[in-house]
Amino acid sequence: MTQSCLQSRLDPSSEKVNNQYYQSNVRPGGFTDERAEKDRDFNTTKMRKIAVLSLALSFILCDSQFSNNNDNVQGSGSTSCREICCLTSMSQNLGAVGEKITNLVEKIQLLEAKLQNTEKEVLELRSTPQVAFSAALRESGSGDTGPFTTATPLQYKRVFSNAGSNYNSATGIFTATVKGMYFFRFSMFNNLSQSPNSVVSLMKNGQRLTSVWDTSGTDANDMGSNAVVIPLNLGDSVYVELQPNRIVYDDGMNYNTFSGFLLFAM
Numbered sequence: 001m002t003q004s005c006l007q008s009r010l011d012p013s014s015e016k017v018n019n020q021y022y023q024s025n026v027r028p029g030g031f032t033d034e035r036a037e038k039d040r041d042f043n044t045t046k047m048r049k050i051a052v053l054s055l056a057l058s059f060i061l062c063d064s065q066f067s068n069n070n071d072n073v074q075g076s077g078s079t080s081c082r083e084i085c086c087l088t089s090m091s092q093n094l095g096a097v098g099e100k101i102t103n104l105v106e107k108i109q110l111l112e113a114k115l116q117n118t119e120k121e122v123l124e125l126r127s128t129p130q131v132a133f134s135a136a137l138r139e140s141g142s143g144d145t146g147p148f149t150t151a152t153p154l155q156y157k158r159v160f161s162n163a164g165s166n167y168n169s170a171t172g173i174f175t176a177t178v179k180g181m182y183f184f185r186f187s188m189f190n191n192l193s194q195s196p197n198s199v200v201s202l203m204k205n206g207q208r209l210t211s212v213w214d215t216s217g218t219d220a221n222d223m224g225s226n227a228v229v230i231p232l233n234l235g236d237s238v239y240v241e242l243q244p245n246r247i248v249y250d251d252g253m254n255y256n257t258f259s260g261f262l263l264f265a266m
């Protein structure tokens with residue numbers, strides 16, 4: 001009975017447990033994961049090797065025990081009793097090894113599932129659109145910009161960054177190529193005159209969002225900023241508009257800036 005038990009552990013038919021385990025991983029479409037099949041063959045081979053080694057070890061241990069017993073009590077006991085004792089010991093060893101292997105296979109399967117989730121998240125992060133830009137008004141030199149008789153988009157020429165190339169320094173206009181939620185910020189420095197005359201507005205598709213204003217008082221060197229978080233569709237445009245007959249000043253200090261970036265796609 002013990003031998004048949006051992007044979008069943010070494011017999012390929014004993015893979016039923018493993019087969020059931022892997023069949024649970026058959027995908028909804030009815031296709032078995034090829035990788036899981038390879039892993040199963042690999043684990044089965046390993047289990048066989050471990051079982052054979054355990055069997056050999058059990059024989060050695062058992063033989064050693066019998067030698068000691070024979071030294072102490074010569075002539076006592078029969079051959080059949082020694083065999084039963086030996087097989088019982090082997091069966092216990094194999095049972096313990098089998099349990100450990102089962103636990104290891106479960107842990108490996110769990111780690112594989114976690115790794116697959118991590119790989120999926122990395123791919124999703126890599127596929128996230130990257131949109132961000134920042135620019136200052138003047139590329140070089142100093143002086144006023146304006147006045148113009150009509151509202152005019154300010155062309156921020158000194159581009160610090162333009163990931164995604166959605167900002168056009170030739171027009172001063174940001175055009176969305178990704179539908180999503182965006183952050184925009186701009187700053188304004190007045191015209192350095194004793195009578196300030198500066199008004200700029202942040203515009204979306206020709207509609208005013210926010211403004212910075214300095215047209216009264218006797219002080220100069222004032223500046224301010226404003227910002228928005230807005231949703232944009234494909235093709236929406238955002239820019240900073242200098243209002244009619246207004247002026248802004250800038251130089252190498254880069255007081256007037258226009259920046260924006262995609263918060264998340266929608």
Ligand SMILES: [Ca+2]
Pocket residue numbers: 196214215216217219220222
């Ligand atoms: Ca002022």
